[in-house]
Amino acid sequence: MENTQLFFNFVPWIVFFPVLGLLLNLTIGKKLSENGIGAIAVLASASAFVVAVLQAYSLSIHPEGASILVAEWIHVGDLAIDWTFRVDTLSVTMMLVVSGVGTLIHIYAIGYMHEDVRFHNDEGRFKRFFVFLNLFIAMMMVLVSGDSYMMLFVGWEGVGLCSFLLIGFWYDFDTLGRPSFANSNAAKKAFITNRIGDFGFLLAAFMMFWQFKSTNFDNVFAVVANAEPWVILWITIFILVGVAGKSAQIPLYIWLPDAMAGPTPVSALIHAATMVTAGVYLVTRSAPIFMLSHDAQYIVATVGALTAIFAATIAVGQYDIKKVLAYSTISQLGFMVAAVGMGAFAAGMFHLITHAFFKALLFLSAGSVILGMERGHHHLAHHGHHGGKHDEEVFDPGDMRNMGGLRKQMPVTFWLYMVGTVALAGLFPFAGFWSKDEILADAFLEFPHVYWILTGAAFLTAFYMGRQVWMVFFGKPRHEVAAHAEESPLIMTAPLMVLAALSVFGGALNLPGVHTLTVWLEHTIDIHPGEFNMQVALISTALALFAIFLSWLLYMRKPLTTGQPDPLKRILGFAFTGMENKWFVDEAYKFVFIDRYTDLAKFFAQTVDWDFWHEWFHNSVIAAGFVGLTKFLANPIDLGIVDNISKILARSIQYSSENFRKVQNGFVRSYALSVMLGVVAIIGYLLIK
Amino acid sequence: MTGELFLFFILALTAVLTAVGMLTSRNAVYAALFLVLNFAVVAVFYLMLGSPFIALSQVTVYGGAIMVLFLFVIMLLGAENIKAEVTLKKMWPALVLSVTLLGLIIYMIVAKVPMVGLAAETSVADAAPKPLAVSLFSTYLLPFEITSFLLLVAMVGAIVLTKQEKKGAGK
Amino acid sequence: MIPVNYYLTLSVVLFSMGALGVLIRRNSLVVFMSIELMLNAGNLAFVTFAKMHAANLAAVHNGQIFVFFVMTVAAAEVAVGLALIVLIFRKKQSIDLDQLTHLKG
Numbered sequence: 001m002e003n004t005q006l007f008f009n010f011v012p013w014i015v016f017f018p019v020l021g022l023l024l025n026l027t028i029g030k031k032l033s034e035n036g037i038g039a040i041a042v043l044a045s046a047s048a049f050v051v052a053v054l055q056a057y058s059l060s061i062h063p064e065g066a067s068i069l070v071a072e073w074i075h076v077g078d079l080a081i082d083w084t085f086r087v088d089t090l091s092v093t094m095m096l097v098v099s100g101v102g103t104l105i106h107i108y109a110i111g112y113m114h115e116d117v118r119f120h121n122d123e124g125r126f127k128r129f130f131v132f133l134n135l136f137i138a139m140m141m142v143l144v145s146g147d148s149y150m151m152l153f154v155g156w157e158g159v160g161l162c163s164f165l166l167i168g169f170w171y172d173f174d175t176l177g178r179p180s181f182a183n184s185n186a187a188k189k190a191f192i193t194n195r196i197g198d199f200g201f202l203l204a205a206f207m208m209f210w211q212f213k214s215t216n217f218d219n220v221f222a223v224v225a226n227a228e229p230w231v232i233l234w235i236t237i238f239i240l241v242g243v244a245g246k247s248a249q250i251p252l253y254i255w256l257p258d259a260m261a262g263p264t265p266v267s268a269l270i271h272a273a274t275m276v277t278a279g280v281y282l283v284t285r286s287a288p289i290f291m292l293s294h295d296a297q298y299i300v301a302t303v304g305a306l307t308a309i310f311a312a313t314i315a316v317g318q319y320d321i322k323k324v325l326a327y328s329t330i331s332q333l334g335f336m337v338a339a340v341g342m343g344a345f346a347a348g349m350f351h352l353i354t355h356a357f358f359k360a361l362l363f364l365s366a367g368s369v370i371l372g373m374e375r376g377h378h379h380l381a382h383h384g385h386h387g388g389k390h391d392e393e394v395f396d397p398g399d400m401r402n403m404g405g406l407r408k409q410m411p412v413t414f415w416l417y418m419v420g421t422v423a424l425a426g427l428f429p430f431a432g433f434w435s436k437d438e439i440l441a442d443a444f445l446e447f448p449h450v451y452w453i454l455t456g457a458a459f460l461t462a463f464y465m466g467r468q469v470w471m472v473f474f475g476k477p478r479h480e481v482a483a484h485a486e487e488s489p490l491i492m493t494a495p496l497m498v499l500a501a502l503s504v505f506g507g508a509l510n511l512p513g514v515h516t517l518t519v520w521l522e523h524t525i526d527i528h529p530g531e532f533n534m535q536v537a538l539i540s541t542a543l544a545l546f547a548i549f550l551s552w553l554l555y556m557r558k559p560l561t562t563g564q565p566d567p568l569k570r571i572l573g574f575a576f577t578g579m580e581n582k583w584f585v586d587e588a589y590k591f592v593f594i595d596r597y598t599d600l601a602k603f604f605a606q607t608v609d610w611d612f613w614h615e616w617f618h619n620s621v622i623a624a625g626f627v628g629l630t631k632f633l634a635n636p637i638d639l640g641i642v643d644n645i646s647k648i649l650a651r652s653i654q655y656s657s658e659n660f661r662k663v664q665n666g667f668v669r670s671y672a673l674s675v676m677l678g679v680v681a682i683i684g685y686l687l688i689k
Numbered sequence: 690m691t692g693e694l695f696l697f698f699i700l701a702l703t704a705v706l707t708a709v710g711m712l713t714s715r716n717a718v719y720a721a722l723f724l725v726l727n728f729a730v731v732a733v734f735y736l737m738l739g740s741p742f743i744a745l746s747q748v749t750v751y752g753g754a755i756m757v758l759f760l761f762v763i764m765l766l767g768a769e770n771i772k773a774e775v776t777l778k779k780m781w782p783a784l785v786l787s788v789t790l791l792g793l794i795i796y797m798i799v800a801k802v803p804m805v806g807l808a809a810e811t812s813v814a815d816a817a818p819k820p821l822a823v824s825l826f827s828t829y830l831l832p833f834e835i836t837s838f839l840l841l842v843a844m845v846g847a848i849v850l851t852k853q854e855k856k857g858a859g860k
Numbered sequence: 861m862i863p864v865n866y867y868l869t870l871s872v873v874l875f876s877m878g879a880l881g882v883l884i885r886r887n888s889l890v891v892f893m894s895i896e897l898m899l900n901a902g903n904l905a906f907v908t909f910a911k912m913h914a915a916n917l918a919a920v921h922n923g924q925i926f927v928f929f930v931m932t933v934a935a936a937e938v939a940v941g942l943a944l945i946v947l948i949f950r951k952k953q954s955i956d957l958d959q960l961t962h963l964k965g
Contacts, residue, residue, distance in 0.1 A: 666961030669783075669891075672882055676786045683793050697862050701870045708877040708897060717889050724893050727874075731900050734867070738911040743903075743927050750931050755896065755938050762942045763889055766949050783883030791876040798868045824921040825928070836932045843936030847943035 007054035008066035011085045014055075014095060015141045017047040022134035029127040038110035041130035045106045045137050049099035055092045063089065063523040067147055074150075078213045086147035086217065090524040093349060093517075094144035094281055097356050101273045102137050104495035108364050109133065109265040111491035112371065116263055119374055120170060120177060129169065129263065136162035140274055144281060149205045149215040152282065156201065156246065159275045164191040166266040167259045175261055176394055186258035193255040197245010201282075204238035207231065221288040232289060236296035239286055240303065247279025248330045249307045249337055254586055256330055260322040264367025267322060272329045272363050273356035280333070280352050283340040287525045291343060298447065300341030305443075305453040308334030310583075312460035316467065316568070317579025320398045321366045324468050328424065329359055331457055335439055338450055344442035346510065346518040346527050351439055353517075354431035354506045358423035361499040365417040366398075368488040368496070369472060372410050373397035376484035395481060400471045402479040404559065409485040414473050416496045421469050423503040425462040425544050431506030433541070438510070440540055441533040455540060462544035466551030475559030697737070704730045717763045721756055728752045742818040867908040875901035888945055888955045892938070899934050903927045 021044020029037050059065060065088035074081040109129065117123045139162055143155025168187030174180035205215050211231050212220050224232065243249060248256040259271045270276070283290060283300065290296055308331045315327035332355050339348035374397045396402065407414045423430040426437065436458060443451035477483040487493075510517035512532030521527060554567045569576045578584065663674070707730065710723035728751045735744035825833055874897060881894025910923025949955050 668957050668960065669883055669886070673783060673786065676783070676790070676879060676883060680786055680790050680793065683790070683797075687793060687797060691861075694862055697866060701866070704870065705873060705877070708874055711890070711893060711897065712877060712881045712885070717887055720890050720893055724897065727897065728900060731904055734870075734904060735907055737862075738867070738907045739914070740907050740910070740924050740927075743907060743924050746928065746931055747903075750935060751896070751900070755935060758938060758942060759889065759893065762946060766946065766955065780884040783880060787876045787880040787883070790879065791872060794872045794876075795869055798865050798872065802865055802868060821921055821924055825925055829925055832929065836929055840932060840936050840939075843939045847939045850940070850943040851946050 007051075007058045008062075008068060008087050010051055011055055011066075011068050011087050011145065012070050014048045014051040014085075014099070014145065015138050017051065018044045018134040018138035018141070020044060021047075022131045022138070025127055025131050025134070029131070032127075034114055034123075034126050035110065037127050037130055038106070041134050042103060042106045042110070044134050045099060045103040048137060048141065049096070049103050052092060052095035052099045055087055056096060059087065059089055059092055059523075065089070065092075065523070079209065081148055081150045081215065083151060084147040085145045087145070088524040089520050089522075090281075090284060090349070091144050093353070093521065095141060097353055098140045098144065098274045099137065101356050101360050101499070102133075102140075102269055104498055105265050105269040105273075105360060105364065106130070106133060108268075108367075108492050108495040109263075111489050112265055112364075112367055113263065115371055115374070119378075120173060125169070129166075132162055132165050132169070133265075133269070136166070136270060136275070140278075143278055147217055149201075149208060149217070149220070152285070153198075153201060153205060156242075156278060157198065159270070159278065160191065160194045160198070160246070163194070163259065163270050163275055164188075166270060167262040169262055169266065175398065176396055178394065183261040186255075186261040190255040190259050193252050194245045197242045197252055200238045200241025200245065204235050204242065207235050207238065211235075217285065224289050225292060227292075229293065232293045233296055236286075236290055236293055237299065239282060239289075240296075240300055243279030243282055243300075243337060244303065245279075246282075247276050247333045247337060249279070249303055249334065250310060253307060253311065253330050254589060257323055257326040257582070260320075260326050264322070264363060264370065267326070268360045268363035268367070271326070272359040276329065276333055277336065277352045277356070280336040280340055280348055283337065284345045284349055284525065287340075287343075287345050287527075290341070291526070297341050297343055301338045301443075301447050301450045302341075304334045304336070304338030304341050305447075305450040305457070306334070307331070308338060308457040309453050309460065310334075312457045312464065313579055314582050315464040316460060317566075317576055317581075318464075319400050319566075319580075320396075321369060321400050321403075321468065321472060322363070322398055324400075324464060325359070325362055325366055328362075328461065328464065331461060332359065332424070334457070335436065335454060338454060339439040339442065342442055342446040342450065343527075344439060344446070344530060345525055346515075346521055347435065347438040347442050347530055349521060350510045350517050351435035353509060354423070354435040354503070357499055357506050358420045358430075358432055358503040361416060361496060361503050362420035362424065364492070364496050364499065365413050365420060368413045368492055369403070369406060369410065369417070369485075370397045371488055371492075372406065372413065372485040373403065373481055375486040376409075376481040379484045379486070380480060397481070400468065401560070401562075403472045403482050404475045404478045405473070406477075406482060406485055407473040409482075410487045412487055412493050413496075416493070416500050417473065418469065419500040419503050421465045423506075425465050425548065426458055426540060427544055428537075428541060429507060431503050433537075434507035434510065434512075437532075437537050437540060438512075438530050441536045442530045444533060444536050445531075451536075455543065458540050459543045459547050462547035463551050466548040467555050470551060470555035471560060474556055476561075478560065478562040700730050700733055704734075718760065721759045721763060724759075725752050725756045728756070742821055864908055864912050868905060871901045871905040871908065873901075874898075874904070886957050888948075888957050891957065892941055892945070896934065896938070899930060903930055906930070 021040050024040050024044075025032075025037055029040075032040070065086070068085040068087065070083045070085065072080075072082050113126055113129050117126050117129075136159060139155050139158030141155070143152055143159060146152040146155060164187050167190050168184045171181075171184040171187065172179060174182035208215050208220050211227055212223050214220060240249075241252075244252040256271060256276065260267050262271070290300065311327045311330035311334060315324050315331060318324045318327060332351070336348045336351050336355070339345075339351060377395050377397060419430070423432040426432045440451060440454055440458070443454055508516075515529040518527060518529040558567075560566075566576065566580075572579075581587075663670075704727055707723045707727040711720045711727065714720045714723060728747060732744045732747040732752070735741075735747060878894045878896075878898030878901060881897065882891050885891050885894065906923045906927045910920045913923075914920055945955055948960065952959060
């Protein structure tokens with residue numbers, strides 16, 4: 001991997017360009033207009049994309065890739081961690097997706113944030129948003145380009161930080177624009193939940209260093225086959241914990257729906273297209289470890305599959321347009337994790353890419369819808385058709401129950417949304433069909449139970465997307481605002497068109513029989529192209545069509561009217577209540593973990609710290625013990641022994657001096673007698689000696 | 690018993706008796722006179738031991754100069770008689786100590802010193818003051834000069850101590 | 861031939877008597893004389909030892925010269941000592957040692 005030919009040496013710029021962009025915006029951003037700030041940020045991201053393309057070109061000639069050392073970082077004892085860029089087909093694929101989708105979202109964000117900061121009456125935050133966004137691109141690049149688990153972890157934490165900063169971007173508002181801590185609480189929830197996953201990641205890295213004396217990918221993979229099974233199992237389980245945190249899998253997915261508190265471009269970029277797929281990337285990167293343990297694969301695939309169907313059921317019951325997409329993202333991440341868990345790394349990565357396209361498209365379109373609703377809301381407020389009624393009433397622009405019939409007001413957005421929906425539902429020949437089908441085909445061969453769960457999830461996916469489309473774009477407006485919604489400008493719709501094109505044709509990346517992506521990735525990981533399974537394809541397509549038909553029956557044949565409950569509630573009853581309320585998982589977590597944790601903290605604070613430590617220990621043990629000790633020291637020791645010693649000493653001195661005083665009688669002859677005595681004594685001693 | 694030994698015993702007896710006399714006489718003048726006699730006897734011993742120079746020094750310095758000075762002071766102070774002097778009752782520790790010392794040293798002499806006979810006759814070489822003087826003024830020149838200085842200091846000291854202050858004598 | 865022990869014994873007897881005199885007499889002049897007696901006893905021992913080592917001429921002279929020095933020091937001592945006694949007598953009108961108890965604390 002010492003090949004430094006062609007453009008490999010440029011690879012550090014994939015991080016330096018975004019950093020340069022954010023530094024420029026930080027320093028001179030104040031003097032620039034919004035378009036200037038946006039241009040710098042877009043340019044930085046686009047430059048990174050160009051670098052990624054150059055890397056891809058170089059790889060097409062030298063598929064073995066390269067390692068570019070930038071700096072030595074930690075060298076302690078056996079531990080050696082360098083900042084080395086690893087250029088191989090896997091990392092460059094991720095670079096292309098991140099910088100490509102990232103650049104499109106940057107462009108979109110110029111238009112979106114222009115209006116968003118005005119709706120929040122704080123135009124100063126425009127610059128901050130793009131600084132964060134560039135920082136995210138840089139950190140994501142560090143993540144995907146690192147050549148060791150520790151460098152990957154640096155990026156892993158960096159993107160976590162950016163996620164935190166951007167979820168809490170409107171930290172002093174809630175999603176409805178009211179002053180509140182809701183958004184910053186959502187940011188904290190995301191960060192803390194991710195910390196749990198990071199803990200698992202770190203344990204995995206520590207175990208690798210303990211067992212293999214290195215966290216470098218090549219070094220670890222070279223010796224991992226010789227490791228004992230329990231070591232491999234525990235490493236994979238710890239990695240899975242990290243994946244569950246970052247990629248929102250059961251049981252740590254709860255932060256992702258709340259993360260929708262961030263501005264919509266953030267939801268699209270970080271919480272749908274790129275950051276949350278880091279877990280999938282991590283498993284793919286660790287393929288040589290996972291391939292060694294069938295148990296680990298089974299666990300990962302099962303967790304992914306369960307997440308896929310669980311999140312899909314919740315998505316069915318949601319009313320917020322972004323929440324539906326958030327649970328859809330969790331569900332699709334479940335597909336990817338299940339795929340890489342089964343060893344279908346190419347399928348997982350394929351779905352990661354196509355999902356990045358169509359989910360970014362969906363989110364950005366949803367953002368366009370929300371902004372359209374906001375515009376309608378402002379239009380009404382300004383023109384004052386209905387007096388102050390709408391100013392006082394809190395209006396949720398993201399609630400699908402307020403929408404309806406937007407097809408007419410926002411035709412461009414409608415068509416873009418339709419493309420994304422069909423791609424996500426997995427209809428031929430859109431991108432989602434090919435990638436999802438490959439996963440299902442692999443699951444059919446590897447783990448049948450995963451296949452059945454995923455098929456159910458795919459059915460639900462088509463259903464909730466159909467439900468969303470019918471509710472948002474068809475029927476009649478259920479709120480005056482929806483009737484006055486306005487289409488978004490070109491700067492927002494243009495990137496969407498690119499993403500729509502990618503969503504349509506993205507499947508071409510890995511068509512059955514050609515397997516472009518699989519061949520490409522084969523240079524890095526040991527994989528084999530999956531076989532196209534006509535039976536599976538037919539079943540899933542049929543199910544998707546059936547689901548869309550069902551949703552048409554429920555939501556289109558008799559469109560919802562204002563205030564009417566969801567028709568599914570009638571059919572499913574309690575089950576739908578569970579879906580609406582996310583199966584009460586947040587409440588359960590609150591009861592099982594947060595309340596218990598609070599109880600524990602209270603127990604420590606009140607019982608252990610106050611009652612035991614302050615009251616009992618300090619008063620009874622320390623104070624009483626001290627008093628007892630001082631009493632003991634004062635009475636028997638000081639008065640009894642010390643005082644008596646000095647008294648005896650004084651008395652003996654007094655007594656002896658009284659007697660010795662007689663010696664000093666002043667008589668010269670008695671002194672002479674003493675001298676004589678001394679003489680006799682000395683002579684006597686000399687004689688006896 | 691040879692004549693020489695006989696002479697020794699006579700002289701020794703005289704020396705002891707004069708010493709006892711000095712100790713017991715109440716009159717200081719008698720004591721001084723006993724002491725002069727004692728010194729004279731010791732001078733004879735010096736002669737017997739072949740030290741004529743020392744013997745003569747003994748007579749002139751001790752018997753002559755020092756004892757005359759004693760008598761002079763005794764008479765100057767009028768201290769011939771001092772009453773109620775010795776009471777053996779109180780003095781028994783001194784007596785015990787002295788006798789013990791005596792016993793110890795005699796034991797030492799008997800036990801440790803060989804019985805060497807000492808000839809009474811004196812060779813000319815031994816007796817002659819000249820080699821003694823040569824030794825005194827060559828080998829022992831520095832101590833000799835120091836003693837002379839000591840005598841000078843003693844003389845000055847004696848004069849300073851006894852000098853009567855004409856003014857402020859009361860203080 | 862008189863054994864050297866005889867001379868030494870005599871010397872010790874005289875020394876002891878001098879010491880006894882120092883201890884039992886209260887007349888300071890007599891005490892002083894007793895000291896002279898002790899010095900004399902010492903001198904006698906010196907001369908005796910000098911004779912004992914008569915074969916060695918230097919030893920003979922060493923012993924005699926020591927006696928000479930002792931006499932000189934004794935003379936100086938007597939001069940100062942008697943001056944002191946005169947001084948004490950002038951102050952106290954007495955030369956009784958037991959009267960001189962100013963050193964008693």
